[in-house]
Every structure is written in C-alpha cells, then in structure tokens.
Amino acid sequence: MLSDFSFHTERRTEAECKALLKVRRKELAGLQQRLEQAKLPVIVLLEGWSASGKGRTIQSLIRELDPRFFKVLTVNDPTPTELRWPFLKRHFDPIPAAGKVLFLDTGWMEESVRAYQRGELSDKEYEKRLESINIFERQLAAGGYLLVKLFLHIDPQCQKERLDHLAADKDTAWRVNEADRRQNKNYDRDLAAFDRYLSATNKPWAPWKIIDSTDAAKANLAAADWVYSQICAALEACPVPEHPEYHWPLAPTLPLAQVALDKTLAEKDYRKQLKKCRKKLADLHNELYRRKIPVVIVYEGWDAAGKGGNIKRLASALDPRGYEVLPIAAPTKDELARHYLWRFWTRLPKTGHIAIFDRSWYGRVMVERLEGFCTTDDWQRAYDEINEFEKELSDEGMVVIKFWVQIDKDTQLTRFNERQADPAKQRKITEEDWRNRDKWDAYETAVNEMLARTSTTFAPWHILESVDKKYARVKAMKIVIEALEEVMKQL
Amino acid sequence: MLSDFSFHTERRTEAECKALLKVRRKELAGLQQRLEQAKLPVIVLLEGWSASGKGRTIQSLIRELDPRFFKVLTVNDPTPTELRWPFLKRHFDPIPAAGKVLFLDTGWMEESVRAYQRGELSDKEYEKRLESINIFERQLAAGGYLLVKLFLHIDPQCQKERLDHLAADKDTAWRVNEADRRQNKNYDRDLAAFDRYLSATNKPWAPWKIIDSTDAAKANLAAADWVYSQICAALEACPVPEHPEYHWPLAPTLPLAQVALDKTLAEKDYRKQLKKCRKKLADLHNELYRRKIPVVIVYEGWDAAGKGGNIKRLASALDPRGYEVLPIAAPTKDELARHYLWRFWTRLPKTGHIAIFDRSWYGRVMVERLEGFCTTDDWQRAYDEINEFEKELSDEGMVVIKFWVQIDKDTQLTRFNERQADPAKQRKITEEDWRNRDKWDAYETAVNEMLARTSTTFAPWHILESVDKKYARVKAMKIVIEALEEVMKQL
Numbered sequence: 001m002l003s004d005f006s007f008h009t010e011r012r013t014e015a016e017c018k019a020l021l022k023v024r025r026k027e028l029a030g031l032q033q034r035l036e037q038a039k040l041p042v043i044v045l046l047e048g049w050s051a052s053g054k055g056r057t058i059q060s061l062i063r064e065l066d067p068r069f070f071k072v073l074t075v076n077d078p079t080p081t082e083l084r085w086p087f088l089k090r091h092f093d094p095i096p097a098a099g100k101v102l103f104l105d106t107g108w109m110e111e112s113v114r115a116y117q118r119g120e121l122s123d124k125e126y127e128k129r130l131e132s133i134n135i136f137e138r139q140l141a142a143g144g145y146l147l148v149k150l151f152l153h154i155d156p157q158c159q160k161e162r163l164d165h166l167a168a169d170k171d172t173a174w175r176v177n178e179a180d181r182r183q184n185k186n187y188d189r190d191l192a193a194f195d196r197y198l199s200a201t202n203k204p205w206a207p208w209k210i211i212d213s214t215d216a217a218k219a220n221l222a223a224a225d226w227v228y229s230q231i232c233a234a235l236e237a238c239p240v241p242e243h244p245e246y247h248w249p250l251a252p253t254l255p256l257a258q259v260a261l262d263k264t265l266a267e268k269d270y271r272k273q274l275k276k277c278r279k280k281l282a283d284l285h286n287e288l289y290r291r292k293i294p295v296v297i298v299y300e301g302w303d304a305a306g307k308g309g310n311i312k313r314l315a316s317a318l319d320p321r322g323y324e325v326l327p328i329a330a331p332t333k334d335e336l337a338r339h340y341l342w343r344f345w346t347r348l349p350k351t352g353h354i355a356i357f358d359r360s361w362y363g364r365v366m367v368e369r370l371e372g373f374c375t376t377d378d379w380q381r382a383y384d385e386i387n388e389f390e391k392e393l394s395d396e397g398m399v400v401i402k403f404w405v406q407i408d409k410d411t412q413l414t415r416f417n418e419r420q421a422d423p424a425k426q427r428k429i430t431e432e433d434w435r436n437r438d439k440w441d442a443y444e445t446a447v448n449e450m451l452a453r454t455s456t457t458f459a460p461w462h463i464l465e466s467v468d469k470k471y472a473r474v475k476a477m478k479i480v481i482e483a484l485e486e487v488m489k490q491l
Numbered sequence: 492m493l494s495d496f497s498f499h500t501e502r503r504t505e506a507e508c509k510a511l512l513k514v515r516r517k518e519l520a521g522l523q524q525r526l527e528q529a530k531l532p533v534i535v536l537l538e539g540w541s542a543s544g545k546g547r548t549i550q551s552l553i554r555e556l557d558p559r560f561f562k563v564l565t566v567n568d569p570t571p572t573e574l575r576w577p578f579l580k581r582h583f584d585p586i587p588a589a590g591k592v593l594f595l596d597t598g599w600m601e602e603s604v605r606a607y608q609r610g611e612l613s614d615k616e617y618e619k620r621l622e623s624i625n626i627f628e629r630q631l632a633a634g635g636y637l638l639v640k641l642f643l644h645i646d647p648q649c650q651k652e653r654l655d656h657l658a659a660d661k662d663t664a665w666r667v668n669e670a671d672r673r674q675n676k677n678y679d680r681d682l683a684a685f686d687r688y689l690s691a692t693n694k695p696w697a698p699w700k701i702i703d704s705t706d707a708a709k710a711n712l713a714a715a716d717w718v719y720s721q722i723c724a725a726l727e728a729c730p731v732p733e734h735p736e737y738h739w740p741l742a743p744t745l746p747l748a749q750v751a752l753d754k755t756l757a758e759k760d761y762r763k764q765l766k767k768c769r770k771k772l773a774d775l776h777n778e779l780y781r782r783k784i785p786v787v788i789v790y791e792g793w794d795a796a797g798k799g800g801n802i803k804r805l806a807s808a809l810d811p812r813g814y815e816v817l818p819i820a821a822p823t824k825d826e827l828a829r830h831y832l833w834r835f836w837t838r839l840p841k842t843g844h845i846a847i848f849d850r851s852w853y854g855r856v857m858v859e860r861l862e863g864f865c866t867t868d869d870w871q872r873a874y875d876e877i878n879e880f881e882k883e884l885s886d887e888g889m890v891v892i893k894f895w896v897q898i899d900k901d902t903q904l905t906r907f908n909e910r911q912a913d914p915a916k917q918r919k920i921t922e923e924d925w926r927n928r929d930k931w932d933a934y935e936t937a938v939n940e941m942l943a944r945t946s947t948t949f950a951p952w953h954i955l956e957s958v959d960k961k962y963a964r965v966k967a968m969k970i971v972i973e974a975l976e977e978v979m980k981q982l
Contacts, residue, residue, distance in 0.1 A: 055810055059810060063807050066799070067803075072812065103811070170781070287662045290661070312555075318550075321549070324562075327558060334823075358559075
C-alpha cells in the first residue's frame with residue numbers, strides 16, 4: 001500500500017487548504033450532537049513515520065471540538081507492568097463510550113511492528129499478533145464502533161529534514177531518539193514492514209487511509225476530510241463486518257438434564273479433603289506466582305446453587321495478595337456505553353495472579369439474551385466472540401477454568417424458602433430471583449447452548465454438582481489443582 | 492512505641508486462640524450489613540517487618556467475608572510512572588466506597604521509611620512527608636473514613652528464622668530479597684526508623700495498634716479483635732479529628748463587586764495578541780515537557796461567562812499529547828460514595844503534562860454549599876482542605892493556576908436569551924441555569940468567600956473580566972505564560 005503511493009498529488013495551494021480546513025473543522029464540530037444522538041463511538045487512530053506529524057494532525061483535528069466530546073491519548077511502548085497483561089488489554093482500556101471520540105497517537109500498530117523488528121516476536125508470533133488485531137478491530141466494529149485509521153506518509157528526505165530540525169532546538173530535541181534515526185537510516189526496511197502491516201489489517205470495516213504528510217496544511221486538510229467523511233458515512237450506516245466461520249476444538253459437556261445430582265460427600269471426608277486441597281492449592285499458588293502464570297476462574301450457575309460458598313472455600317486457600325474475587329453485577333452506565341467485553345478485559349489478572357469471576361461475560365448469552373438486553377444477532381455472535389476472547393487469553397499463557405454450578409429446580413425452591421424464612425439471609429433473596437426461577441426452562445435451553453458452544457479444549461466448562469455443596473466445593477478445588485498441575489508440567 | 496513493646500504477653504493457648512478467632516471471624520462477617528447501612532468506608536492498613544505475616548493476617552481477616560464487600564491491595568514500591576505524580580495520588584486512587592473495606596498490604600508507611608533510609612528523601616523532605624501523611628489521614632477521617640492501622644512486630648531472631656524458612660523453598664524463595672536480609676542485619680536501625688514513623692503518625696483519629704506477631708494464631712486473633720472493636724466503635728461514632736488552625740500565605744483578590752468589567756480588546760489587537768500568545772505557549776509547553784513540570788489550570792465562573800471558549804483558545808495552543816481538558820459535572824455514584832477530593836486526586840496530570848479543569852473541587856464551597864449537598868461543617872472545613880490539597884501539589888512541583896471568569900448579571904441575561912433564541916445553542920441553556928441565576932446573590936457571597944480564603948501565594952486566583960470574551964481569552968493566556976516563565980526561571 002505504501003510502495004506504490006504517489007506523493008504530491010494535491011494541487012491546491014496552502015492558502016486554499018487552510019481556508020477549506022477552517023470550514024471542515026466547523027463541520028466536524030457540528031457533528032458532535034449527531035454523534036451523541038446516534039450513540040456512535042469513534043476511534044481515530046493516527047499511525048505513521050517518526051516526525052510525520054501525528055501530534056500536529058490531532059491538534060488540527062480537535063481545534064474546534066468541545067473537550068467534553070473527545071479524548072486524546074498518546075500510546076507509548078508498554079511498561080514492564082503492562083507487559084504482564086495480554087497484549088490487547090491496554091488497548092481495550094481506553095475505548096470511548098457511545099457518542100465520544102478517542103484520538104490515538106499511535107495505537108497497536110507501532111508497538112507490534114517494532115516488537116517484530118526487534119525480534120521480540122517470532123514470525124509465527126507476529127502472524128498471530130496480526131490475527132489478534134484483526135479480531136480486535138472486527139469485534140469493535142461489530143459492536144458498533146467506528147474505526148478511522150490514518151497512516152501519515154513521508155519520504156526519507158522529508159523525514160531527515162524534520163528530525164534534524166527537531167534535534168536543533170533544545171526544547172524539541174528530546175523528541176528525537178535513537179529509534180527515529182535508525183528508522184530514517186533503514187527507511188526501506190521499515191517501509192516494507194509498514195506495508196505488510198497495513199495490507200494485513202486493511203479491512204472493509206476498518207480501512208486504512210494513507211495521507212501524504214509532506215506538507216502540513218495539505219495533510220491536515222486531507223485528514224480532516226477523511227475523518228469527516230467516515231463519520232458522516234457511519235452516521236448513515238455503520239459497516240457490518242463479515243462474521244468468520246469457525247471450527248472450535250470443543251470439549252463437550254453433558255446437557256444439564258443428564259447431569260447426575262446425587263453425588264455427596266460425608267462431613268468427615270469433606271473436612272479431610274478440604275484440608276488436603278487447601279494445602280495443595282496454597283503451594284500451587286506460590287508456584288504459579290513464581291512462574292508468572294495468570295489464571296482466570298469463572299463461576300456461573302443457578303441462583304442459590306452455592307456459588308458464593310464455593311468461591312469462599314476456594315479463595316480461602318489462596319494468598320490474598322495474589323487473587324481477586326470479581327463480583328459481576330448489572331453493568332454501570334459507563335460500562336453499558338462501551339463494548340460488552342470491555343469491563344472484563346479491564347479486569348483481567350496480571351501474570352502470577354488469579355481472578356475469580358463471580359458471574360462473567362457469559363451474561364451476554366444468558367440474562368442479556370433472555371431479557372432482550374441485546375439483539376439476537378448480538379448474542380448469537382457472542383459465542384464466537386467469547387471463544388475468540390478466551391483463545392486470546394489462553395494463547396497468551398493464561399489458564400481459563402469455567403464452572404457451571406448445577407442444582408435441580410426443587411433444590412432451588414427449598415433453598416429460596418430457607419432464605420426467606422431466615423432473617424439473616426433474607427437480603428440474599430429478591431423478587432428478581434423468583435422471576436428468574438419462573439424462566440427456568442428458557443435459561444436451561446440457553447445454558448445448554450452456551451455449554452455446547454463455548455466449552456473448548458483451551459477453556460473447558462466443568463459442571464459442579466451442588467445439591468451437596470460440600471461435594472461441589474471439593475470438586476472445584478480438585479479441578480483447579482489439576483488444571484494448574486497440568487500447566488506447570490507443560491512449562 | 493516499638494522499643495518499649497513487650498513480646499509474649501498473650502497467655503492463651505493456640506487452640507484457645509483458634510477457637511476464639513473462629514467466633515470473631517463470624518462476628519466480623521456479621522458487621523457487613525451494618526457497615527453498608529451506615530455507609531462507613533474502612534481502610535485496614537497492614538504494616539510491619541518483612542516476614543512478619545502481613546499476608547497471612549489479611550488472609551485470616553477476610554476468611555469469612557463476602558468478596559463483594561472488601562478488596563485486598565498489595566502496594567509495592569512506586570513504578571517510574573507512578574513517581575511522575577504527587578506521592579499521595581496512588582494512595583488516594585484505591586480508597587474504598589462508603590460501606591466497603593479495603594485491606595492494604597503496606598500502605599504509605601513502608602515506601603516512605605524506605606525512601607528516607609535510602610537517602611531519596613532528605614531530613615526536611617521526610618518531615619514534610621510525615622506531615623503530608625498526617626494531613627491525608629486527617630482528611631480521610633474528617634470525610635468519614637475509618638482508618639485501622641496495624642503494625643506487625645517480631646524480634647530479630649524470629650525474623651531471621653522466617654526468612655531462612657522462606658528461602659529454603661523454591662516456591663517461596665522469591666519472597667525474600669536483599670532488602671529483607673539487610674533489614675534483619677540492621678534490625679535496630681530499622682526499629683528506630685519505624686518507631687519514629689509510628690510516633691509521628693499516631694493520632695487519636697488514626698491510632699496505631701502494635702501486634703506481637705511471633706505466633707501466628709495469637710497474632711491473627713489480636714488483629715481480628717482490634718479490627719472488630721474499631722469497626723464497632725466507629726459504627727457508634729466516628730472519631731472527629733481536630734481541625735488545625737492555619738495562617739495561609741494569602742494572595743488577595745478583589746471582591747467581585749469591585750471588578751471593573753469595561754475592559755475590551757479590539758478585533759485586530761485580539762488576532763495579533765492571540766497569535767503571539769499561541770506561539771509563546773507552544774514553546775513553553777515544549778519546555779515544560781522537557782523539564783517535567785506538571786501544571787493544573789482551574790476554570791470556575793458564572794454560567795455563560797465564556798469558560799468553554801476561553802479554554803478552547805488556550806488549549807488550541809498546546810500539543811494535544813501533553814494536555815487534557817477535564818469537564819467536571821455532577822459526581823457519579825462511585826464518586827459520591829468516596830471522599831470529595833478523590834475524583835480530583837485521580838485525575839491529576841503527571842510531570843510534563845497540563846490538566847485543565849472545567850469546573851473543579853471548588854464545587855464543594857459553591858454548588859454543594861448552596862444546594863445543601865454537604866453539611867455546613869463539610870464546606871467550612873473545605874477551604875483549609877483545599878488549601879492543603881493545593882499546597883501538597885505545589886510542594887511537589889506542580890504549577891497551580893486558578894481562573895474566575897467574571898461577568899455581570901445583565902450580561903448573563905443577554906447571553907442566556909441569545910442562547911435560547913439560537914437553535915444551535917439551545918442545548919447550552921437549561922432550566923438549571925435559570926435556577927442558578929435566581930440565586931446570583933447567594934453565589935456571589937460564596938464566591939467572594941472562596942476567593943478570599945483560597946487565593947494563596949502558591950495557588951492564586953485570577954479574575955478574567957469576560958464581558959469582552961476576547962479580552963478574557965488573551966488575559967488568560969498571558970497569565971499562564973507568565974506563571975510558566977516564572978517557574979522556569981526558578982529551576
């Protein structure tokens with residue numbers, strides 16, 4: 001895309017460009033209200049050569065915009081702490097809310113190309129990285145985000161002059177580093193690398209726009225024109241990405257109706273095994289901390305199935321400095337205004353840590369599906385999106401363990417009644433619990449579909465038979481122990 | 492406090508302690524609902540020697556608690572990025588919401604004592620640090636927070652045995668570092684340093700509890716007893732800190748009635764000066780980025796005074812990668828549930844960056860005062876709390892500039908009517924604006940008191956006469972330029 005690019009095709013004079021830009025800026029500012037009404041979130045991604053004018057372009061784009069309406073973020077190379085999370089986490093973190101615009105001074109491109117060139121990513125890892133990025137951008141687009149991707153292009157002479165100019169002034173000299181000089185020296189090598197990235201990530205729902213940035217006024221106008229036209233088009237109709245066809249490696253589970261719920265554990269055995277498991281888990285937690293393995297444990301299940309008590313027993317074996325229990329309730333206003341996976345990406349554990357999700361992203365294909373909080377297309381697409389999400393975590397070395405805590409309808413009734421009768425437990429039972437109970441059959445259908453479509457070899461579901469809570473607690477601990485021992489063995 | 496401490500005074504057996512602990516843990520869990528009803532936020536701070544069992548103590552304390560109810564946070568030495576903010580920011584960030592408990596595995600003590608011992612803080616800086624910490628803890632207590640501070644104490648023999656034990660196992664060996672060994676070797680020196688810190692920060696509203704941590708079971712019980720008793724006492728009545736008497740170095744401003752509003756700037760002069768200021772500001776922004784100076788600019792003023800346009804002109808001169816405009820609206824639910832300064836502490840600029848607050852913490856002494864959103868005691872205390880806050884920022888090298896954008900009541904009426912008549916501007920005028928206008932006199936009294944009490948030499952207020960908006964814009968830019976030039980000169 002870059003190698004056959006023609007510079008200097010814009011014939012307008014500088015004065016013409018400036019006059020047109022002034023008009024265009026006002027038009028951009030005029031879009032604010034429409035964007036908010038349409039609840040369209042926009043990410044404007046500025047990539048390009050060193051000294052190609054990314055900051056200048058953003059400054060020009062935002063000149064007339066209301067600060068309540070946009071954010072500018074400069075993305076640097078990841079810090080050592082950021083490297084302890086999956087690559088995409090720090091890019092998911094700042095995604096804008098519906099109706100807002102985020103300007104990124106380099107996003108995920110520069111960091112990836114550089115890591116590859118430095119040899120920190122192998123060929124295969126780089127291929128994988130490009131795929132992760134395409135999935136990320138596709139998921140955002142499918143979730144209603146508009147991605148405007150600009151690449152600012154200059155030739156090596158222009159770059160050299162600019163670097164020299166910056167270096168000559170002590171207040172701007174800090175902006176020029178060794179890497180910039182190296183890029184200028186190896187311009188052709190970087191051109192090929194950029195070209196490969198741009199081609200691999202040029203999709204109809206997130207196309208690249210290459211901008212001749214030799215002349216500031218012309219480039220500013222071209223950028224404003226492109227951003228304006230893309231937003232206008234999206235206000236008419238957001239491009240819908242193709243949904244890929246997948247053949248996930250499944251680790252099938254039983255349909256709920258076939259799960260035998262008569263398993264029990266006597267008090268004495270329970271005490272004994274609990275103690276043994278606690279000891280074993282504490283040791284494994286130390287080991288995984290040392291080996292910097294991150295772990296995600298998901299709990300889903302019927303109301304009153306005993307999730308809370310199960311989590312408490314598991315957690316009590318762990319060092320509190322190395323795990324977190326994340327209770328997932330209805331999304332907040334801020335969360336609702338963003339991609340549905342955002343609140344989970346931002347809560348992922350770093351290496352060596354365990355995150356226990358008390359309910360999770362599977363809300364999408366259960367409560368959100370059944371209560372109509374998302375469209376049919378949304379929850380149907382979610383099975384693959386969730387598998388993509390968990391695959392990404394797994395590929396980055398995270399252990400993903402998922403529990404469905406199972407009881408039958410009669411057991412639930414008994415427990416609901418017990419709660420209602422006990423003043424200390426009354427707050428644990430609400431009108432909503434009774435309403436959900438009425439929808440038991442619809443939920444069971446949804447859960448069975450969820451288990452069938454998202455139990456993969458890299459993130460399998462486990463059923464915890466929890467009519468006898470003691471049995472379920474020990475079973476959960478044993479499954480976690482086994483999964484951790486398995487991953488330790490492989491390292 | 493440590494040197495005269497007697498070890499081994501607890502005569503109960505291990506079995507007795509364990510039995511009592513079991514009861515106490517259930518009682519702690521039983522407090523959850525009462526805490527939530529009382530909306531009491533609690534910070535439990537664990538400090539102590541290396542290998543004194545801080546993690547173990549937390550694990551024991553949380554054993555029966557509902558994960559929705561508390562958080563555990565391990566605070567490490569600050570990262571290079573964290574060091575780019577004022578010291579207290581990273582400790583303000585995680586403060587709990589009303590009704591929640593935060594357990595801190597070391598808070599602000601360890602980092603401060605270590606920095607002093609390493610020579611990173613001079614004697615004077617350390618004194619200043621202790622004062623900052625006392626102000627921080629007092630402000631939290633005055634804001635309704637309960638601080639439970641525990642110091643786990645062991646003697647040098649006990650410490651040595653534990654370090655040896657940890658080092659012997661490869662899964663725990665990583666927990667023992669050079670600093671721990673050094674501490675054991677220089678036990679007496681560290682004892683004196685800890686003692687000094689504990690004595691300096693032992694206040695009636697945030698007292699220290701020294702716990703003999705030689706024996707795990709006894710220490711766990713003592714910690715649970717103390718936390719339980721402190722929470723129970725606070726549920727009865729939170730200790731009210733003494734409010735200090737201050738003599739702030741004031742930089743007085745005129746009462747609003749005396750501000751002459753006839754200042755104007757002709758269009759031609761405006762264009763010329765705007766251009767000059769923009770150029771100058773851009774250069775200064777580069778320089779302050781290079782010199783890593785953080786800047787806070789506060790805008791307050793009447794509705795329709797022209798804050799938005801003023802901010803836009805100032806911001807357009809700056810590199811968007813180095814500043815942020817922060818529009819402050821009514822607090823969210825999360826913000827309301829915390830200390831009122833929390834949402835500002837968390838938004839402070841890092842070194843080299845500029846944060847422009849479009850409205851600010853001064854809401855406390857204006858809208859919150861007049862609408863009764865806080866108690867009389869709250870807003871009266873706030874003048875000093877805000878001065879303390881800005882002094883802390885200033886002492887850490889931040890430039891603090893505050894603008895009051897002033898118009899008269901007639902000008903406001905004209906602008907309100909213009910907005911009402913113009914379809915493109917109608918959304919900028921609301922019922923609330925008219926209601927606020929009705930309270931003009933009460934606001935004027937509040938603003939005058941605010942200007943008189945919070946215009947300090949380290950964070951002065953500047954009046955921007957904005958009947959002629961062009962005049963006000965150029966004046967704002969000139970004041971920023973002057974303040975930045977002043978600080979550059981001093982460095």
